[in-house]
Amino acid sequence: MSLVTRFAPSPTGFLHLGHAFSALTAFGAAQAAGGVFLLRIEDLDQGRCRPAFETAIFEDLAWLGLSWSLPVTRQSEHLARYASALKRFAELGLVYRCFKSRRSLSAEAANAPHGPGEAFTGAPLPEAEECARLAEGQAFAWRLSIAACQAFLGPRWERLSFEADGTRVTAKPGVLGDAILGRKDFPASYHLASVMDDAAQGVTDVIRGEDLREAAHLHALLHALLELPSPRYRHHRLILGPDGRRLAKRDQAGTLRALRDAGATPEGLRRLLGL
Ligand code: GLU
Numbered sequence: 001m002s003l004v005t006r007f008a009p010s011p012t013g014f015l016h017l018g019h020a021f022s023a024l025t026a027f028g029a030a031q032a033a034g035g036v037f038l039l040r041i042e043d044l045d046q047g048r049c050r051p052a053f054e055t056a057i058f059e060d061l062a063w064l065g066l067s068w069s070l071p072v073t074r075q076s077e078h079l080a081r082y083a084s085a086l087k088r089f090a091e092l093g094l095v096y097r098c099f100k101s102r103r104s105l106s107a108e109a110a111n112a113p114h115g116p117g118e119a120f121t122g123a124p125l126p127e128a129e130e131c132a133r134l135a136e137g138q139a140f141a142w143r144l145s146i147a148a149c150q151a152f153l154g155p156r157w158e159r160l161s162f163e164a165d166g167t168r169v170t171a172k173p174g175v176l177g178d179a180i181l182g183r184k185d186f187p188a189s190y191h192l193a194s195v196m197d198d199a200a201q202g203v204t205d206v207i208r209g210e211d212l213r214e215a216a217h218l219h220a221l222l223h224a225l226l227e228l229p230s231p232r233y234r235h236h237r238l239i240l241g242p243d244g245r246r247l248a249k250r251d252q253a254g255t256l257r258a259l260r261d262a263g264a265t266p267e268g269l270r271r272l273l274g275l
Contacts, residue, residue, distance in 0.1 A: 002033065002034060002035045002036065002204075003029065003030060003033040003034075003035030003036070003204050003205050004030075004035055004036045004038065004201070004202050004203050004204045004205070005026045005029055005030050005035065005036070005037060005038070005203060005204070005205045005206070005207050006026065006037070006038035006039065006040050006198070006201065006203055006206075007019075007022060007023040007026050007027070007037070007038075007039055007040070007061075007068075008039075008040040008041075008042050008194060008197075008208075009023075009041070009042065009057055010041075010042040010043065010044075010045065010048075010049065010111065011041060011043055011049045011050060011051075011053035011054035011056075011057060012045060012048040012049055012050070012053060013053060013255075014053060014056050014060070014252075014255040014256065014257050014258075015056070015057060015060045015061075015255065015256050016247045016248075016254040016255050016256065017239050017247055017254050017256070017259070017269070017272075017273065018209070018238065018239040018246065018247040018254075019256075020060075020064055020256055020269060020273065021236065021239045021273045021275070022207075022208060022209060022236065023061060023064065023066060024064065024066070024270065024273065024275055025207055025236045025275075026207040026208075027066050027068075028275070029205065029207055029234070035204075035205075036069050037066070037067075037068050037069060038068060038069055038072075038073075038201055038203070039057075039061070039068040039072045040072070040073050040074075040075070040197060040201070041054055041057070041072060041073070041074045041075065042075050042111070042190065042193070042194065043074055043075055043076045044075050044076065044107070044110070044111045044186075044188055044189070044190065044193060045107045045108060045110075045111040045112075046076070046107070047107055047108075048107070048108065049076075056257065060256040060257065063256070063260065063266060064256070064266050064269070065266050073197065073201065075188070075193045075197065078193070078196075078197070078200075079186075079187055079188060081196060081200070082182070082187050082188035082192050082193050082196060083182075083187035083188070085192060085196060085226060086142060086181055086182045086187050086188070086192065087187075089142075089144070089181065089225070090142070092152065093145075093148055093152075094144060094145060094148050094149055094152060094225065095142045095143060095144055095145065095181055095182075096122070096123065096124035096142070096143055096145050096148075096178075097124065097125070097130060097134075097140040097141075097142065097143075097184075098120075098122050098140055098141045098142075098143045098178070098180075099125070099133050099138055099139070099140045100120070100122065100141070104120065104141050104180065105139045105140065105141050105183060105184075107183070107186065109141070109180060110141065110180045110182070110183060110186075110188075110189035110190065111189060111190045112190070113190045113191070113194075113212055113215055114211050114212070114246070119174075119175070119176055119177030120143070120177045120178055121146065121147075121174075121177045121178050122143060122178055123145070123147075124145075139183070139184050139185075140183070140184050141180045141182070141183050141184075142180065142181050142182040142183065143178040143179065143180055143181065144178055144179050144181050144218075144221075144222075145178055146173060146174040146177070146178055146221075149173065149221055149225065152225075153224060153225075156224060157173075160173060160220050160221060160224055161220065162216055162217075162219075162220040162223075162230050162232075162233060163230075163232045163233065164213070164216055164232070164233040164234070164235065165233070165234055165235060169216075169217075171216075171217045171220035171221060172217045173217050173218055173220060173221035175214050175217045175218070176214055176215065176217070176218050179191050179218055191215065191218055191219065191222065192222065194219075195219050195222040195223065195226070195228065196226065196228070198231055199223075199226070199228040199229060199231075203231050204231055204232065205231055205232045205233075205234060206231045206232070206233050206234070207233075207234040207236065208233075208234075208235065208236070209235065209236055209237075209238050209246075210235040210236065210237060210238060211238060211246060212235065213233075213235050216233045239273065241254060256269075
């Protein structure tokens with residue numbers, strides 16, 4: 001089977017050097033294997049996504065010299081797909097409503113793969129308390145219960161594994177705690193949607209930064225629960241800013257637009273990134 005990979009940015013800011021490295025690495029792997037490079041717009045955080053950032057993604061990637069197979073998919077167009085998975089998880093008792101903190105209830109917590117989450121483990125509230133909170137209209141997040149998943153999978157739990165960087169890895173699905181899969185008013189999160197989309201798009205190789213190494217453990221569990229094939233994972237090094245931290249969208253100086261406006265060329269950036 002030929003290699004299918006993707007770049008999956010969120011239009012919540014302008015792309016920076018770290019995105020360029022990720023996109024060029026995935027694109028290069030697809031080219032080298034005669035495979036397919038897809039572009040997926042991960043626009044679940046509707047409060048922070050902007051059409052202008054999406055337009056800029058296309059412009060910046062084209063400027064870098066990348067091209068991608070069509071169609072470009074947008075996660076906001078597939079909410080019904082994620083909702084049906086979440087509903088099934090609820091029916092099976094694999095997710096529970098968590099009313100915990102404002103932060104855990106925010107769209108940002110659900111859709112920022114690199115945080116601001118902390119490994120949270122909880123349990124459903126007693127029924128009477130849950131009913132009372134629901135009657136009050138309180139917000140909640142749907143969290144995947146690692147304990148319930150372990151019970152549900154039985155002996156298969158111990159055998160969960162995936163291939164990362166050429167090695168078979170035994171999955172530790174609880175490493176991120178009880179991850180958020182949705183919210184009261186929104187049926188998806190980064191983890192749920194990206195796993196479902198990679199499968200729906202036939203992605204064979206997920207190539208992304210090593211800051212998402214732990215996410216693959218949770219994703220292996222989601223593959224088992226959703227009966228989806230597990231892709232291979234490749235993790236690349238991170239591009240760090242002058243302060244030694246991973247570049248983030250708030251670092252305006254590192255955006256591809258700012259670099260281009262300052263006279264950078266795509267060739268110069270490739271050299272700078274060691275490509
Ligand atoms: N939208 C995610 C990000 O921008 C994609 C992560 C992934 O490639 O799975 O980090």
